[in-house]
Each structure stands twice: as structure tokens, then as C-alpha cells.
Amino acid sequence: MAQPLALSPHRVEQLQQLLKRIGVQPNRIDPAGLALVDEALSHTSAGLQRNHEQLEFLGDAVLRLAASEYIERHHAALAVGERSALRSHLVSDRWLAEVGQAIEISAALRIGNKAGGDATAAATLRAEATEALIGALYRACGSLEPIHQWLTPIWERTSREVLSDPHRGNSKSALQEWSQAKGLGLPSYSTEQRSQRHGDPERFHCRVSLKGWVSAEGKGGSRREAEQQAARAALEQLHQAN
Template sequence: MNQEQRPMQQLWDALNQPSKPLEKSDKALLQEALTHTSSGLNPHHEQLEFLGDAVLRLTASEFIASAYPLMPVGERSSLRAQLVSDRWLAELGSTIEIERWWQIGPKASGDATAAGTIRAELSEALIGALYRINGLTAVQQWLTPYWQRSAEAVLSDPHRGNCKSALQEWSQGKGMGLPAYSSEEMNQRHGDPRRFRCRVTLPPKLAAEGWGRSRREAEQQAARAALDQLTCS
């Protein structure tokens, strides 16, 4: 079902927490967060994931307010959406190598396309568990370094992660109307980065293509590809 399990103390260190012996109840919460429903075991991650979702949004809001006190509310909302996204959570899980501790079912283990989704779900559950163990400050201590890097990357992107809006603003500014998007589901494998294909066109000659795990992601990738064409032209 899984590769050799690592000690929970090593996970605690990966969460950037002060060195201390973990209580039995703490280890139980961490194990619950890392037990995916696909394993068939109980308790599993879902309740902690639900809690982690709320904690993540709150602590991300506090991070943005502290790091960017002059940022308008609308821009804060846009930045927060990037810092709490499933993609961001999946990257977080990959960074800490969450698979060293997770428990997942054999079918999920053999589905490489589902790995990103599972990483995101269990990372959010870990946030819930950490909150239960040590409170908001512990969550902030773990996530702030990752948020700092991610926020800098988002804010340095001229499209701020929303390529569809950027392409629409450009086309309307040129009096060319709205881009047209056409999406197609290529397979039904959940989490497959090439599940959806999207083509965007804009008269007279602009056309680009993008792929994604969802229609929305494929549309964003198609819009980014179109913007890249405009930049190079």
C-alpha cells in the first residue's frame, strides 16, 4: 500500500516546528491527516481537510495583510486565491515529500495522475492537524516561507496568474472583441494534467492551445500561450 513509513518526528521537523517529543495524541492527529479515504482505513483525512481549508484561508489572509499592508482588497483576494489553490497545496505536499508518510489505497497508489490531488488533500488535512496540535501560530510558522516565495512569483508575473483576464483586457484595449475558448475533455482520469484541451482564438490570426486538469486550468494555459505569442510578435 505504501513505501516504508517514516517516523512522525521526521514529519514534525519537516513542518518547521520546534523540536519536542510528540505526544501520542499528536501523532494520532498527524496519522489521521495522512490517511486517505482510498486506504479504507478510519479515521481518515476528510474532517481535518475540512478544518484545514478554513485555517488555510485565514492564515493566508493574515500573511498577505502583514506582508503587503498597502495592497488593495481586490488584489489581496486574487493573491490569496493563488496561495490557497489546489495546485499550491500539491506543490507544498511534493516539497515536503508527503508520500513518505501517507497511507493510500492500492488503486490510488497505482494512479500517477491522482497523485497531485491526493497531495493537495492531505496537505490541507495536515494544516488542520497542525492547527489542532499547536494553533494558528504553528501553521503560520510552517507556511510563511512557502507563501513568501509563491507570492513573489505571483506578483512578478505581469498577468498575476489570471491569463484569461489579461488576454481579455489586451484584446478589448485593441478593439478586437473577446477571445473565444473551445474546450474538450480528452479522458476522465482525475488529476491528469492533460485531461482537458482548450483552444483559444482571436481574430484575425491569433490561435493557441493549452492543457489542464480542469477546463479552467486548460483555458488559463491556452490564454498564457496566446499572451506568449503576443509578447514574441
């Protein structure tokens, strides 16, 4: 096994401050674990030998498992389909980017000049780094416990928002039901890909139209998310008009 790289005192302090912001006491992470956190926060664009990619891959699986456990513990009454829909919100790229912003992950992110100067990629970088950090914590601590301690309060807020929505986040279905009830037929969606970057939360742009009644736009990291955001914007317009 490769020995962890020696970190400068400044870098150690930087990483420990980030760990404190997510509720992990630095003494829980040994030097090898801290090196993993450093690796998670070293973007490929920085040109370093060790970078975030493998830990991001691991973090994706760890995040989905931890979110599934959270739902089992706190929302056991939900049917399987409802659990799947809720989990999609709890692990989305948009959600990851928001978590990364809340913990100021960019302050500890090592990144190349070109990528760092691309303002449109900022949300994607935060999402990738947050997912890699989740993978690093799992590797460093050997359990999901620190992930649950960090993310459960955030998941609770997100879950309340999703579950209080009568449409459960499925705005497309709600808009379709409304339009058919009004005899307007089906909404029309036009979606285009505006970025080739995987994980870009604004990779797709969508416009939804409904026989002259409403036209709205949405953005998302996938076609489905962009369409959902456009449908949600359309429903908000209809609600304000009534």
C-alpha cells in the same frame, strides 16, 4: 473522546521526519497530536477507520484564514480585490500539490493500492494530504503559529511571483485587452471536464483561440484556472512571436 491509536515505532519515526521537514520539532506534538497527523496522512482508499477527510475539511478553512492573515501582515497596502486574487494563488490545489511534493508528503501517505497506482491522481493526493496536514497541525497545536512558520516562506515566494506579474495572475483579462487593442475581438475558450475527481489539478482542459493568431491549451482544477492557464500560455506565445 476516543483514545489515539497506538502507532508503531516505524510510523512514529516516519511522521516525525515529516514534521521536521516542515520545521515542527517533534517534541511540540504529543501522542494525541501525532495520531492526528497520522489520520491526516491516511487516505480513504487505505480502508482505515480514521482517514484524512475531516481534517482536510478543517484544513481548507484554516489555510484560507492563515493566508488571509499572511496577506494582512505582509501586503497590507493591497486593496481588497487584490488581496482576494493573491489569496486564490496561495490556497490553490495546484499550490498545495507543489507544497506536498516539496516536503515529500507521499512518503508518509498511507494509501490503497488502486489509488496509489493511479499516476494521474498523484497531484490530487498530495494536495488533499497537505490540506489535511494543515488541519491536523491546527488541531494538535491549537493555533495558527506552526502553519505560519511552515508556510510563510513559501507564501513569500509565491507572492513575489504573482505580484511581479503585471497582470496579477489574471491572464484572461490581459489577453482580452491585447486582442481588443488589436481589433481582433474576444478570445474564444473551449473547456471540457476530463475528470470527476474533486481536487484534481488537471480536472479541466481548456483551449483558447484568437482569430487564427494564436491557439493555446491549459489545465486546472476548475474551469477558471484552466482558462487562466490557457490564456497565460497564449500570452507567452504572443510574447515569443514579438
